[in-house]
């Protein structure tokens with residue numbers, strides 16, 4: 441059984457005061473949810489607030505994730521953050537978010553290097569994939585997503601892959617208010633993502649990996665996704681910045697295996 445995982449990606453939002461306020465507003469409810477172990481809840485604040493969020497959530501069962509990292513271990517890489525710098529504050533790290541791929545030109549090769557570096561440093565990668573609107577409209581989603589999965593998994597062992605979380609985030613659904621349908625997202629995750637993993641590592645591994653949906657997830661539409669057999673949770677942007685909304689989204693995770 442795959443434990444549902446709900447993660448809030450705060451992106452480049454909040455400041456020290458509002459990050460603190462947000463965690464304090466969600467802490468009690470989220471820790472109750474996390475405590476029974478049936479749902480994993482992860483908060484991914486910007487780098488400068490990782491230490492604070494880690495401190496505020498210690499002992500609550502709420503987990504912390506970073507939004508990015510570099511693949512080199514140390515050295516002359518001004519402005520970058522190494523995997524080993526994150527482990528004191530974070531358990532997870534988002535890798536290959538479409539905003540990193542599009543705005544910061546991260547290639548499939550860089551994404552793959554980052555996954556290797558994260559795993560080598562005891563961070564759990566949340567690996568993002570997803571197609572642009574044009575690809576979707578041309579009916580090329582399957583080929584595109586399979587290609588991203590193949591490229592991201594280069595050189596990884598079956599055991600390493602079992603430890604990954606994958607997030608399917610169609611770019612056209614991110615921040616647009618136009619979420620995919622539950623059935624549509626489930627089909628891409630089941631056929632393209634688990635299909636690619638099965639081709640590479642066999643059905644057993646494909647069925648063991650947790651795959652989230654991301655893109656305009658709200659408290660209103662989360663149920664539509666969480667009931668789908670191949671969807672194990674959500675990677676939430678905008679709605680994770682509102683305490684009540686994110687609590688409701690995480691609570692929906694309980695419906696998964698009940």
Ligand code: 13P
Nearest residue numbers: 449614615655656677678
């Ligand atoms: P929104 O939930 O704001 O659409 O963002 C999704 C996302 O990119 C999460 O990583």
